[in-house]
Amino acid sequence: MDKYRLKFNDEFNKYIQLYAHIKSLIDKNQIEDGEKLPSIRELADFLKLNKVTIINAYKKLQAEGYANQKIGSGTYAKRRDSIRGFKKSYSITFKRLSSGRLSDVIDFTGETTSADFFPVADLKAVLNDVLDRDGAEALIYQDVLGYEKLRERINEKFWDNKLDFDDILIVSGAQQGIDIVSKALINVNDNIIVEKPTYSGALSVFKSRKANIFEVPIEKDGVDLEALKKILKKNKIKCFYFMSYFQNPSTVSYSNYKKEELLKLAEEHDFYIIEDDYLSELIYDESTKYSSMKSYDKNDRVIYIKSFSKIFLPGIRIGYLVCPRIFKDSVQNSKVNTDISTSSLMQRALEMYMEREYWIEHIKLLNVKYKERYDFMKTEIQNKLNESVEFNPPGGGLHFYLKLSDRIQINSIELFYKLREKGVLITPGVMFYKHSNEGERYFKIGFSQTDCDKIRKGIDIISSVLSEEAKVYGVPNN
Amino acid sequence: MDKYRLKFNDEFNKYIQLYAHIKSLIDKNQIEDGEKLPSIRELADFLKLNKVTIINAYKKLQAEGYANQKIGSGTYAKRRDSIRGFKKSYSITFKRLSSGRLSDVIDFTGETTSADFFPVADLKAVLNDVLDRDGAEALIYQDVLGYEKLRERINEKFWDNKLDFDDILIVSGAQQGIDIVSKALINVNDNIIVEKPTYSGALSVFKSRKANIFEVPIEKDGVDLEALKKILKKNKIKCFYFMSYFQNPSTVSYSNYKKEELLKLAEEHDFYIIEDDYLSELIYDESTKYSSMKSYDKNDRVIYIKSFSKIFLPGIRIGYLVCPRIFKDSVQNSKVNTDISTSSLMQRALEMYMEREYWIEHIKLLNVKYKERYDFMKTEIQNKLNESVEFNPPGGGLHFYLKLSDRIQINSIELFYKLREKGVLITPGVMFYKHSNEGERYFKIGFSQTDCDKIRKGIDIISSVLSEEAKVYGVPNN
Numbered sequence: 020m021d022k023y024r025l026k027f028n029d030e031f032n033k034y035i036q037l038y039a040h041i042k043s044l045i046d047k048n049q050i051e052d053g054e055k056l057p058s059i060r061e062l063a064d065f066l067k068l069n070k071v072t073i074i075n076a077y078k079k080l081q082a083e084g085y086a087n088q089k090i091g092s093g094t095y096a097k098r099r100d101s102i103r104g105f106k107k108s109y110s111i112t113f114k115r116l117s118s119g120r121l122s123d124v125i126d127f128t129g130e131t132t133s134a135d136f137f138p139v140a141d142l143k144a145v146l147n148d149v150l151d152r153d154g155a156e157a158l159i160y161q162d163v164l165g166y167e168k169l170r171e172r173i174n175e176k177f178w179d180n181k182l183d184f185d186d187i188l189i190v191s192g193a194q195q196g197i198d199i200v201s202k203a204l205i206n207v208n209d210n211i212i213v214e215k216p217t218y219s220g221a222l223s224v225f226k227s228r229k230a231n232i233f234e235v236p237i238e239k240d241g242v243d244l245e246a247l248k249k250i251l252k253k254n255k256i257k258c259f260y261f262m263s264y265f266q267n268p269s270t271v272s273y274s275n276y277k278k279e280e281l282l283k284l285a286e287e288h289d290f291y292i293i294e295d296d297y298l299s300e301l302i303y304d305e306s307t308k309y310s311s312m313k314s315y316d317k318n319d320r321v322i323y324i325k326s327f328s329k330i331f332l333p334g335i336r337i338g339y340l341v342c343p344r345i346f347k348d349s350v351q352n353s354k355v356n357t358d359i360s361t362s363s364l365m366q367r368a369l370e371m372y373m374e375r376e377y378w379i380e381h382i383k384l385l386n387v388k389y390k391e392r393y394d395f396m397k398t399e400i401q402n403k404l405n406e407s408v409e410f411n412p413p414g415g416g417l418h419f420y421l422k423l424s425d426r427i428q429i430n431s432i433e434l435f436y437k438l439r440e441k442g443v444l445i446t447p448g449v450m451f452y453k454h455s456n457e458g459e460r461y462f463k464i465g466f467s468q469t470d471c472d473k474i475r476k477g478i479d480i481i482s483s484v485l486s487e488e489a490k491v492y493g494v495p496n497n
Numbered sequence: 498m499d500k501y502r503l504k505f506n507d508e509f510n511k512y513i514q515l516y517a518h519i520k521s522l523i524d525k526n527q528i529e530d531g532e533k534l535p536s537i538r539e540l541a542d543f544l545k546l547n548k549v550t551i552i553n554a555y556k557k558l559q560a561e562g563y564a565n566q567k568i569g570s571g572t573y574a575k576r577r578d579s580i581r582g583f584k585k586s587y588s589i590t591f592k593r594l595s596s597g598r599l600s601d602v603i604d605f606t607g608e609t610t611s612a613d614f615f616p617v618a619d620l621k622a623v624l625n626d627v628l629d630r631d632g633a634e635a636l637i638y639q640d641v642l643g644y645e646k647l648r649e650r651i652n653e654k655f656w657d658n659k660l661d662f663d664d665i666l667i668v669s670g671a672q673q674g675i676d677i678v679s680k681a682l683i684n685v686n687d688n689i690i691v692e693k694p695t696y697s698g699a700l701s702v703f704k705s706r707k708a709n710i711f712e713v714p715i716e717k718d719g720v721d722l723e724a725l726k727k728i729l730k731k732n733k734i735k736c737f738y739f740m741s742y743f744q745n746p747s748t749v750s751y752s753n754y755k756k757e758e759l760l761k762l763a764e765e766h767d768f769y770i771i772e773d774d775y776l777s778e779l780i781y782d783e784s785t786k787y788s789s790m791k792s793y794d795k796n797d798r799v800i801y802i803k804s805f806s807k808i809f810l811p812g813i814r815i816g817y818l819v820c821p822r823i824f825k826d827s828v829q830n831s832k833v834n835t836d837i838s839t840s841s842l843m844q845r846a847l848e849m850y851m852e853r854e855y856w857i858e859h860i861k862l863l864n865v866k867y868k869e870r871y872d873f874m875k876t877e878i879q880n881k882l883n884e885s886v887e888f889n890p891p892g893g894g895l896h897f898y899l900k901l902s903d904r905i906q907i908n909s910i911e912l913f914y915k916l917r918e919k920g921v922l923i924t925p926g927v928m929f930y931k932h933s934n935e936g937e938r939y940f941k942i943g944f945s946q947t948d949c950d951k952i953r954k955g956i957d958i959i960s961s962v963l964s965e966e967a968k969v970y971g972v973p974n975n
Contacts, residue, residue: 133633139633143624143625146628147621157617158615220837227680227834336836357672357673357676362813365843
């Protein structure tokens with residue numbers, strides 16, 4: 020009962036203050052989903068308030084979706100529904116956004132590079148040259164593994180020919196890579212480990228395979244190894260899914276030490292590692308040298324998944340994976356069952372684009388352009404959100420992961436709604452946890468869809484909403 | 498014991514004849530997988546043969562993979578392994594084929610149209626025009642549902658604007674349609690019904706969802722409704738998967754009567770119908786009028802899946818599905834988890850290709866070209882394989898499904914191996930059944946990858962192998 024105690028101020032109606040207090044308890048999980056709230060009489064006595072004040076506070080909680088009244092039984096806290104409701108509302112927002120119906124917003128939710136910098140003329144040139152060279156041949160199904168020359172080219176340009184090109188499988192984007200690897204490897208009730216927080220698109224896939232998902236917190240240089248070892252001691256683990264650079268959403272990159280330790284653990288405990296290398300082309304910090312975990316992998320423990328959205332085109336859906344020999348057949352079958360094969364013409368176009376080294380110029384350009392935005396946004400956050408958020412600059416990638424400081428009493432879902440009203444879109448942290456109520460103190464903002472001008476405007480709006488909210492819903496210490 | 502009895506002829510070694518007889522019993526499942534064969538002494542006594550003859554026959558059975566000897570226990574029939582072995586060998590053959598390493602074979606296994614007839618110039622024109630018109634816009638992610646104008650165009654050209662274009666979801670080919678619908682609808686242990694035989698790519702997906710699969714035999718005008726009703730009486734069914742035209746592999750098309758009856762049953766027993774409309778553009782029989790089951794669907798019971806491999810390009814991987822409203826959200830989420838979205842540039846190209854009505858000319862051309870091959874192959878089969886196979890001409894599509902007549906003592910797996918040696922590829926019926934040993938008396942031959950000259954040569958080779966085999970392994974009546 021003690022948690023319901025609060026000091027009232029004179030600025031607002033008492034029922035509003037009580038409502039805000041209870042809502043904040045529900046948000047922070049200090050009142051659990053489904054927990055019965057005190058009866059009206061009980062709470063009125065405890066807080067020395069008129070019953071009408073309690074009734075009005077409870078009514079407002081109901082109206083806002085934070086409580087349910089069950090006739091003859093009482094009032095119950097409602098939590099998860101609001102998150103489910105939020106997820107629905109979030110996804111509708113993005114359907115509108117992607118269909119161009121929200122074109123004037125400041126979109127900080129972008130997950131990938133923008134096509135703006137892409138040299139359309141280069142693409143036209145390779146498409147035409149491929150069609151002239153190969154004719155109808157370019158339009159038929161490929162080898163299940165993908166266009167052979169493209170696999171050779173990947174081996175040459177990214178792996179110094181150290182792989183066997185028949186170990187490379189072309190997929191329709193990294194998301195498909197995660198999906199087909201899961202279908203090949205993960206069965207009902209298999210134990211798998213993910214980082215906490217992690218990429219929501221991967222979480223959904225693992226949930227859909229009905230796997231048991233263990234989450235291990237992420238630290239500044241990668242996953243918490245001690246927490247991981249505790250799980251490994253007690254459970255037979257099938258695989259560990261992680262992102263080696265600029266982890267989504269935490270923006271953490273793995274130290275080489277942690278990469279090597281993880282490989283040792285995989286060998287010792289006989290599990291496999293899915294490395295999602297989704298953004299390593301964009302390293303702005305010159306002291307960081309790129310090396311994938313796959314490149315350390317002597318015992319064939321790593322399934323490496325790579326997207327080409329960055330070096331090629333975001334909307335074109337081509338990526339590849341490199342898979343331990345032991346899974347080769349099952350992963351190939353899984354690919355066939357998923358979509359037979361990846362668009363053949365685009366594979367040939369990509370091969371030629373790589374052969375002509377257009378991609379190197381393109382990546383250089385992206386690094387210049389995005390580093391500019393990165394630096395600008397970092398400074399803006401430091402200057403304008405300093406008192407409202409905490410964060411670690413990632414040194415690369417396309418986004419920042421911000422933690423709301425304690426003085427901010429709204430959670431990131433509320434922040435999402437309030438910002439959306441003002442034309443700014445952010446991604447609340449709740450998207451990245453197995454239990455959605457975690458991550459409410461976090462939100463992600465990315466700069467791939469916004470230039471410096473929009474970044475400044477957007478951060479200004481976030482800043483003004485946060486300082487406003489810190490004042491209005493500020494609940495005095497109790 | 499009686500089944501082991503046989504009359505010997507003088508033409509071959511007795512142990513060879515005994516071997517062939519036992520092998521044929523195993524193939525026809527009259528001796529089951531794992532069944533213990535009679536002891537050497539028993540069988541020698543029963544057939545009045547020297548023990549050495551039995552030993553040699555058993556040795557040959559072992560050598561050919563039809564039996565296992567367990568020390569101190571006896572000899573056991575081996576069946577499924579040979580089919581598994583075959584499936585592996587079949588898939589390796591096609592990897593070689595698709596990578597161009599088997600270019601001089603006569604390929605009767607083609608599942609889809611060839612790109613040979615496709616006007617590459619039209620594709621070049623639309624790609625260039627789309628890139629000129631839309632620039633970088635053409636290269637970014639689309640609406641989750643797919644490019645809006647393409648969905649409008651599909652509604653206009655194929656549905657007389659009777660659908661809501663927001664009920665259409667663009668997918669990366671029909672196989673992906675089956676996969677994402679399964680992920681959205683089918684959970685572990687859900688009951689689903691398929692036709693027997695059915696498309697192997699769908700079977701694999703349903704198996705991977707750990708569904709309970711019921712097979713219902715197919716008749717000349719669609720699935721056997723009485724057999725279906727028996728299953729519906731005893732089991733709660735989630736969905737029924739079928740192909741409305743030129744069913745793969747049986748080539749059966751559904752009568753309108755059966756379509757309507759199935760819709761009634763779906764309403765009565767509360768299940769959903771997945772209609773895989775994969776080949777209805779190629780109807781050669783002028784009395785056949787096209788009407789999808791979806792067009793009869795008043796109660797929103799049908800999930801309609803359509804491939805564009807035929808009207809557009811086989812290797813381009815674009816299709817669409819129309820889904821009951823009740824599943825719309827879950828199917829969309831499943832699409833996002835599978836590959837985010839389908840290649841955006843190709844969707845725009847397809848839209849323009851449809852707008853310019855190029856596809857109508859293309860379909861007309863395909864109908865002329867394929868009808869020619871269809872008629873030619875039909876006549877060749879009737880003339881040259883008359884005594885070896887039975888079949889019903891489908892009146893459309895790209896293949897024939899042939900049943901080996903009783904005088905042919907080899908099964909279609911053996912036929913596959915023997916024909917492959919001679920450079921002809923067929924698809925044995927075992928690929929299309931839940932229990933692979935069924936379908937051994939059937940094989941499928943398609944003409945999409947072979948012109949009339951190759952069809953003639955291929956049928957000649959099949960004819961010679963079949964008559965040879967009928968003679969060599971002919972087991973006299975007993």
